[in-house]
Structures are given as C-alpha cells and as structure tokens.
Amino acid sequence: MAHDNSYTGQKFEVVGNRFLRPDGIDKVTGKARYGADANAPGQLVGLVLRSPHAHAKIKKIDTSKAEKLPGVKAVITSDDLPDLTGGNAGNAHILENCMARGRALYDGHAVAAVAAVDRQTARQALKLIKVSYQKLPHVTDVDEAMAPDAPVIHDWCFTAGLEEKPTKPSNIANRTQMGHGDVDAGFAAADVIIEKSYKTEQTHQGYIEPHACLASVNPDGTSELWVTTQGPFSYRSVCAALLGLDIAKLKVTSSEIGGGFGGKTHVWTEPLALALSRKANRPVKLVMTRDEVFRATGPTASTSVDVKIGATRKGKITAATLELRYQGGAFPGPWAMLACMTGFACYNIENQRSVGWDVIVNRPKVAAYRAPSAPMAAYAVESTMDLVADAIGMDAVDFRLKNVAKEGTQAPYGPIYGPIGIEAALKAVKKHPHMKSRLKKGQGRGVACGFWFNIGGQTCVDLNIGTDGTVNLAVGTVDVGGARSSLAMIAAEELGVGYDDVKVHVADTSSLGHNDTTEGSRGTFSSGMAAIFAARDAIEVLKGRAAKMLDVPVEDIVWEHGEARATGKGHGNLPKLSLKEIAAKSPNTGGPIAGHNEVVADGAGMGFAAHICDLEVDQETGHTEILRYTVVQDAGKAINPDYVEGQFQGAAAQGIGWALNEEYIYGKDGRLQNPGFLDYRIPVCSDLPFIDTKILEIPNPTHPYGIRGVGETSIVPPLGAIGNAIANATGVRMNHVPMSPVRVLDALDQAAQYEEQVSAG
C-alpha cells in the first residue's frame, strides 16, 4: 500500500532518547566481525601486485615463475578478466581501475594478483611476477593537467559539455555550468568585488579498517562475498556485471564496517578476490595493507578554485561566480559538478554562475568522501565571504545572515528550497556563549557555513514479530555509526513496544530487496522511513488478528500505544489486546505477523550547519592549535541525540584534519610519498579539544518524523572556519589547504616582507 511521507508532528515516546546501541557489547568485547574477521574452509590468501610508476605502458607480465611456486593456486592479470572496452564506460572504468589493462595509470594501480596457501607464499609469489614497464610522461596536479602542453592520459577523452565538440583529446573530461540571473549586471551593481583563487590538496577518508573481503565462487557461478562495504547491493550488481555473474547467485554479506565515509561505496579488490576464487575454485581472503589503501583506493579530489563575489556597501551580495577545477584521478568523475551544486548553496544570490571542470590525472580514481566535493568549494566561498565582509566593514556573521538562503530561495542547481536551517544555525551561532568568550593575543575566531543535499533512494525492509512479541527488523542499509539504535527506536515508536524488544539486523543481499548504498546520509532517513511504513503494515495485520480474537469487524479496531482496542457500540467491555498477546496467538490466527516496505525514499531534507572555531597560531613555527570548536547543525529530528552528536563531532574532526595537515604528497616521479598514517596526518586525540554541539530540529516536511540526514554536512564548514580564524589571529589569509605549519609560516613571512616593503617604500 502507498504510504504518506508527510511530517505530521507526531508526539514521541521513544524517539529522541539516548538509548544504548545494540551492537555495543560485541564491539567492546572484540566479538564484532569486520571485513578481515571471516574465514572459510580451504581459504587462500590473496595479494595484489601494484605499479610503482605513475604512468607506464605494461609491455609484458610474466607470471610463470609465480605460478610454479608450490602453494600458489591462482595468478591473475587483466587477461583473466572480461574486456569491457567499448561496453558500458562506467563499468569498464571500474574494472580497469581494479586491474590495469595495458597501462598503469597511477602509482599503486593493480597489475596482477595471486592466491596462495598462506601469506608468506603469496608474498613470495608477488616477487616472482616480472612486469616490464615502459614509463610514460605523467601529470598529477590539476592545473598542470589542464595546461595545453600536459601529457594527455587518455586518447579517448574529449571534453564533454562544451558548445563545440573539441577536435583533440585532453585531460578535461567534462565542463559543467549552472546558475541563474544576470551575473554581469550583478557585478556592475556591486560597490565591492573580491576575487581570489584557492587550492586544496587531496585527502583520504582514512577509515581505520582497510578494505577486506572473503570471496568464494563455485564453478556453477554461485558465489559469496563477505566484505566491508557501505553498499552490499551495489557491490553485488557491480561485481556481477564486471565478472559476468548472475545477480541472484552472488550473495554479498556486509560485515561490520570499520569506517567508510564514502570510501567503501566503490569496489577495489573485491572483483579480484572473486576472480582469484573462480580460478582457484577455493575461497580467497583479500585484505589490503594501509599502504595499498592510500595508493589505490579512492581519495577525494584535489582542487583549484576561483571565486568572485560582489556586494553593496550595505552588505547585499549582487553577484557571485565560481570556477572549479577538480581532479578525479585516472578516470572521469562527477566531482566538479557536485561542487557547482553546493558552492553557493548557503546563500540567496540572485545572480550566480558556477563552472566546473572535471580533470583526469595520474592519481587513484577519486571516490566519495563525506559530502563529496562540497568542502573545497565551501572553503573558497567562506574565505571570500569573510574578505567581502571585511571590505565593507560588516561583521562576518551579520553579512552571512543578510544574504542567507531561506525557504523560497533558489538553490544553485535550480530547485526552490523548502524549510531549511541555515538561518537558524547562524542565529544560534550569534547567540552562542562561544561567540562571547574572550580571545587572547595571537588567537583568532572564525565562522563558516556548510551545506549538503542528503539523499534518499531505493530502500527495502522486513519487519517480523515473534510469538513472544519481540521484533526483528531487517534492513539493507549498513550501520556505519549507530543506525541500528535509531532504527530500533523508530520501529519501537510505531509499534508501541520497548526499545529492547526490537532487534535490528543488516541483511545480506539474498534476504532482502535492493537497497541503495549507505551514502549521502541516507541510512537513518530512508531505512527509518521504510521501517515506519513496514511497522504500519504490521499494525494492519495486528489489527486484523485482534479483530479475529475479539470477533469484531476489523473496521472497529484502533491501534493505540501498542494495543488493539475495539471501538463502537457493544464493544465497551471487550479487553484491550497488547502486541504481545496478539503475537502469542498468531500461530492460530493466521500465522506469522510481518510488515514489509519497499520505497524510493524521496524528499531527503537538506542539511545545513554553521561552525565556530577558536585557534592560536604559533607565529614562529606556523603551528595552529585548535582551542575551542562548536558545531551547530539542523538534524530535522534527532532520533538518538548521542549518535547525532557523534556524527557532528566526527565530521568536524575530519574537516579539522583536512584544514590543517592532511594531504597526499606526490613526488616529481609521480609516486605517493606518504601512504601511511605516520605521514598522512589525521588528527590524534591530543590534537583536538572537546567538540561542542548544538542540534537544531527544523522538521523535514517530507519525512514522517521530520528526519534529515546528519552524517556529512559538518565536514563542509571546518576548512573555511579555520581559514577565517587564522586570518583573524594573524592578519594573513591562507589560500592553500592544508594550512600546514610550513604553509602558514611561509604566508606569515611573505606578509611581513610585504609590510617591510610598504613601510620602506
């Protein structure tokens, strides 16, 4: 039956409380099973050989010696995989990214893989594979890759989105443009125009659990894949398409996931593990090393961005433009397009234009990273917003409020916003005690805003009620940060049972209909919506059974607080029947009681946040210490506030790491120099203060409970907030992220030299 997803303002009993997560005990005792924690009889160890070159022709791969090594059961190269060239380009690129075909396109690109009886043998086998490479010219920087004299990586790449189709291939895969109004007229009306360029370096999601899987393929094509993933269903369809397997015959089970942040939405080694298993006819366990994770899974784009904002002296933005150059690694991606959509999303700008360029370089294929593409565009915009406010002598928060997007504002990508939370967030920032606390000399405060769409998508859940009245909820979205708790609360709320009576589990792909990947902050939003509808389905069944038990027409039964009650004439003396009582009788009243729902969860409410950051810069070393940090974000409705706060804090911490120290460092040889947690510096415990949070609840009108996704938005503001705080602490505007000590000290020096010249001149 069709269900209405409108927000109704329903009063909650369970939702909004801080219940303990149901998987907590497994995770604090070491019992929880992650990607590398599964084993199968006869299992082999899989390892991958990777290119040491940034770009090279693979002339020959000699695997004969490796194959002869005792204990080696399979060796594969691209010859052992289907050639998808000329077919679906997306799938062909995915497969070529998993295993190089004729050319290694980046340092770390897989060229061969082995399966052997143990780790030692597999390692030895890798050493016995001889690859003859012919090095080719490479390019890793986004701006250099766009230059006319850059080495062209793919001869098939002709820039799409241009008015005239180019005659020559280049590294520019796509041009996107969006916006509205008359930008030229808008700038002509401005009193002040600020134009500035920014660069951001490439960062990685940095999940602590490396990719790991256990694959088993039988000669008849039935297959199983145990894997750490955000999207078991998409892994199933992609792996099936890449390897020519039947979707229904490939069962994918998602393990507990040790962090993903977008990086586990794409396949990397899983098709190789399946191919090895198929060749060896034995299960193959393949666990990436940390070095492989950095070199060969998908980090985010490095970028180069130009911003231009014009405003009147009274603080009204008259026009704004963005030019966004994003590299997507060795294959085309949608990354600059996403940046165009998000850059100006927090503001009401009548005349605006965003142009995006998706660029190919010799780096690993970029993947989603928490609000993908948004933080870099926001960094450029939020930094420039402060510059404009400064130029017209207006408080930076007031300037943002004056131009803030509201219900009725047109988004950069076209639609008109419904009720959104950015104005409320900025007002909450203004009122927050953090804004009133005093700063010492050398310290600075910065504020910045952030936006993320959030998504809904295909969702399917099953709800089954046991004869004792306890409930199983099977969902197909992966629990990346406590969602099982929220979903149990939602089901309990609907059914009128206790939180502890509901057990949520993440189902494998054979047990449930397709669910889109857990990305775009959709898990609790969409599975929550489906759980509500499934519970309502089950309630209809419960009412029917109650009618039978009470021998009244079902139309006379109402469901209240977990109980069926007969209403109407002559029913006054009939007992109320609890869910437990009805469930106990179910074997004799029609069998098991279940609810089910499949839905395309439309109407994901947009997420907005504003952050406040205090910091201190050591002006002799360029080191930045974060002193205080506050996140204000609209959650629509916080189901379990503990885990909403957790998302805010975690996203802010990732943004802080990105802003200050995290970056991919490529050498002149095009090789990644820091593929490890020692030199890819994610924040450690002693780098951060407590991260304060304030949850706003502006209901999403298109979710029964008003839920908005909360997972991603808060990674967007930190880059700008920290850049603004550094500027306020030192007087120096940083235009290159990460704002590492070396870059900050350099910028301070340049500013000092400039000062000297000015005073000498």
Place this chain on the structure above:
Amino acid sequence: MRYESPATTKEAVALLAKEKGAAFILAGGTDLLVRMKMGLAEPDLVVDIKRIPDMNTIKTTQTGFRIGAGVSGAQLTAHKAINKAWPGVVEATHLIGSDQIQGRCTMAGNLCNASPAADSVPAMIAAGAKAIVVGKGKRRTVPVEKIVTGPGKTSLKKGEVVEAITLPKPAKRTGDAYLRFTPRTEMDIAVVGVGISMTLERGVVKKARVCLGAVAPTAVLVPAAARALVGSKLDDAALNKLVAACAKACNPIDDKRGTAAYRTRVAGVLAKRAAKIAYKRAGGAA
C-alpha cells in the same frame, strides 16, 4: 628467516659475526618490523637482544648511568634518577611514538636506525652520551655522535653490537632540554629537533652543547651555537647568535615533512626555546 634470542652479548656477537646473509638486531623492533612489513628489510637472521639481562637494565655507576640497549622508553621514563639528571634526554626518548611504541622502542635502536630525525639522538649528543660497542673479543666506547655516518648508515662493523648507552653524571648546575617540531602533537617524526645541555656558574653559561636533528644527513653537534651561549646569561644577543649559528649549521633537504627553508628557520626558534628551558633547569633565573 632465522630468529635467535641469545642470553649473552657474547653469543649475540658470535651469531651476527657468523651470519653470511642479512643480519639484523631486534631491540624494540619499532623500526625493523616496519621495514620488514614494507619489504624494505628481508632478514636472514634476526637476533633478539631483549633476553640478554645485561642489555635490559639501567645501572647507576660512579660516572653516571649505563642504559642497556634493550631498555624501552617506558623503562627510561620510569627511572627517577635519570629524569632528575637528564630530563631532556628522557623527554626526547619519550617523544618517540605513542605509549605503545614507548613500551618497545630503545635509545640504542633509535640511534642505530640512523634516521637523521631520531628524537633521542640530539639529546644524547648534547648530554655527552656514549655508546658501548661490543664486537668479537673487543669492546669500545664511542661518543654517540660518532655512530651515525649518514641516513641509514652507521660506523658499526659487521658483528658489532651497541650493548648500552652511557650518560655522564651531570656536573652541578647542569640542565638539558630537547624540543622538536612536528605538525601533530604526537605520532609524528621531527621536522626539526634541538638538544641542548649547559652548565652554569653564577648564572653564566660555562659549558654548553647544542645538537640539531633532522636538518642534515646526521644529527649535528654545533660548536658555534654552543660558543654563542658560553659566557652569557642567555641575553638576547647570545640567543640571536645561537639562532644564527644554528641556521648556519643546517644543511637540510626539502621533503614531505618540511622544506629546507622551514627547517633552517625553525631550528633557530627551537634552539632559543630549548636553551631557555635548559638554562632554567640548570638553575639560571628565567
């Protein structure tokens, strides 16, 4: 790979001398095992020295301290007398990695791994530490600054083992300090490190040793920097001379952790700060 855990230094030396293939000493293992994981070291023989009693104790001697080569950072940090005598050396060693790494890492290993950025080394050199080197039938005592000859290279001969590090008994009114710069507060490799020790007489620096780390192929003892301090009460003029001498002694590279210019600049900044701490510890008025 053969694994041996001898009970005496003599046995360890014999094993290492006899081995024809690639032989490695396993002290804390915090460098060796990383290199093995990355495929950068492929030992034929590993000699674990942590079951040699003599190498796993700290002894207070008449002339100072003898710290066995297998003594962990955690053991050193817990040793009250060394903390009192050479707080800079203890702090420097404590900066090597996390608490987990501290449970394993050793000063001797930090030295023999021969990284220019080793934290304990500039502090040891500033303190006048020596290494007791044992070879087949021979034992020699070598100033720590003579051990490392370049990145990953030492003056140790085949079959030679550092058995212990010695620290002298500090003269009265001696203080030391070690500071390093890293982008993160922990879990990082020094971009620049500075170890300083000094001895005062009536508030005037009488003797000093200044050693820089991560600014050249090896840690560098900078006599000119020490001279800048000697005779001063750490006034601005002396500190400025110190900064200049440090900058002059730097011969760094641009790499993933920092630029040459940055290292040169920050070496002076840290030297100044470390000198002030050492001065105060030596009893000088701050």
Place this chain on the structure above:
Amino acid sequence: MSDAVLVSTKVNGDVVEFACPTDEVLMDSLRDRAGMNGVKEGCGTGDCGACSVTLDGQLVCSCLVLGVEANGREIGTVEGLTEDGKLHPLQEKFIEHAALQCGICTPGFLVAAKALLDNNANPTETEIRYALAGNLCRCTGYDKIVRAVQATAKDLRKSKKR
C-alpha cells in the same frame, strides 16, 4: 618458506601453543592462531594502535612484535578485559557514552585506556589525550572517548574509596 618455531605463551591467562613462522608478527599470530580477532589491523606499522595488547603487562602494538617473541610471555587482549562474564567498567562506559561508532578502533582504545588507568587513577584531560594519542579514531573526534575514560576513572576512584 619461512622457518617456524613452536611458541608457548599465555593469552588472557590461558596457555596457547602454536607453530609460528619466524617473520610473522604477533598481531597475525593472535588473530590467526589464537583466535583473538578483537586484535585489529589498521596499519601494520604501529601508527594506529588498533592492534594494542599488553605484553607482560606493557602496552604495545602487536604489529610491531614478532609472534616468536611471545614465547614464555603473557599477553592481554581486549577479549581478556571481561572478567567472570562481566564487562570491565571501561567497556560499560564506552557503550554508555556512545564512545564508539564503527568500533574498529575500540578494542585498541580499551586496552590502552586500561593501561593508562592502571598507572594513573586520576588522569587529567590532557593526560588522557596524550596517553591515547597512539590510538587513531576516525569516527568520533575523540570527544566521547575522552569523556568515557574520564567517567570510568571517576567511578573506579569512588569504588576504591568504598
């Protein structure tokens, strides 16, 4: 092929014996030969702390110890924190304070936090942060982890006074 050595060790108080390739690290021995899958691999190079265990009571990264080194020694893992079927107070507080999201770093944090509290019953926030700096968490921003450790320390001090 690597040489193997017979290793006899104690894991969480129980004798465990296995043939160990000499170049195998303790983390792999514990996971693959002793069934202690609570020991997690995040990096294999001592930079993340997910494989934290105690070796003769000393906190170490088990990826930076050879399996053969465990011979005759005692190892403690997250699986040993629970006593008589009861969760350790740290385990309880981690759940109560929502100090875990994905949970992959949690075993290492618990082992490291226990090592801290065993040595320092009343650590400051700064001491907690530095003591746990060898354990990376990418989900929480450490906020709720530090609070859980603070709350545990407070409870343990109270129960000791009684």
